Amino acid sequence: MTTTRQLRETDRTRHRRLREQGSLDRDVLDAVLGAGFVCHLGVTVEGAVMVVPTVYGSDGETLYLHGSVASRSLVASPEAAVCVTVTHVDGLVLARSVFEHGVNYRSAMIHGVPRLVTDPEEKLAGLRCLTEQAAPGQWDYARRPSRKELAATSLLALSLDEAAVKLRSGPPEDGDGPDAALGLWAGVLPLRTTWGEPEPDPALPPGMAVPPHIAGSAGRAGGGQGERQQ
């Protein structure tokens, strides 16, 4: 028997509204993070909030972000509080009334002060985590970063200690209210994200086979290693 691992509540992660959409289950957090590889990083740069899409990797304890050492959003992040949000949109909730319309989604929000990773071994491990999050098998397949490339890359580590998860699934909620008598159709229009067929670089020699770890992706749920490895 396993015990459910719980996220701790803080002022920033407490679900104040729509509490039924909140989860404090650590495994749910892992599943949401595992199902994606692109997050939105919120950071204050020169006094203004910026929300930057960027790739991430999660090892279950730490979220890794990377970028050029010249990136303004990354340079601003170490020692500054950030918010990283990962969102999967699963469908449109089409209710009988406009007011009850909504979105089925899974979302994780992580708060914290990122740490700039300088230890060479941890830096490699973090970049491996990032690469494998989006494309499992690719770290062992592609050429790894050179010393010069590592020096040109900033890696940030953000603890998953302060995180909140929100989700909604299922049909609209006005099916047993007065609007049900309107006789309108209601339901969910699902949204699916899937990998397509690999598109070879035109610079490749003709007829080169797609490696198995990539070839097996087409048609599968896309977005991250968590869903691809099912």
Added chain:
Amino acid sequence: MTTTRQLRETDRTRHRRLREQGSLDRDVLDAVLGAGFVCHLGVTVEGAVMVVPTVYGSDGETLYLHGSVASRSLVASPEAAVCVTVTHVDGLVLARSVFEHGVNYRSAMIHGVPRLVTDPEEKLAGLRCLTEQAAPGQWDYARRPSRKELAATSLLALSLDEAAVKLRSGPPEDGDGPDAALGLWAGVLPLRTTWGEPEPDPALPPGMAVPPHIAGSAGRAGGGQGERQQ
């Protein structure tokens, strides 16, 4: 002959890095916004950055956001500078080296101070825009908001005047460099977002037909009216 409409450059929207991925073409901004209905709203709440996924509508001049009057992120937004980012992930760029890996994407970032919409007529028009962005035809089909529902809804209007667009498409860029000699496969693994078959609310009477404006969605590119109406 049409003149290309240009976005103005400001300190916040100037593309400093990877300038080749930046666009100042207003029509590109419209296309990116039209292809989605979920954005990430960045706002400072009680001193901390929060990045909140939420739906939006764009009429080409103004981005509309809405939420409960009790929502902390919305309540904090009027009169406070925000950043709203819309991102579409189109594929993984699998290069020969880990360093050259990347993402094909389209992203819009809008900066500004949102205005709380209080005029009843504009509020209805904004909510219509929001609803039609995700589900064209739904505003005329579903029951419109009552006076009480309108009072429970905050609508924010954010000018599109200060916006930046970034995009990347195409194969990896190390096909003509020294890594080409490694003999590794390289290319793009596309990511596709499509609408699935509508799922009727179990509370509906059996056999009720899906209305045409919803039934036609399945299999089409998902995410917003811009792509669905192609």
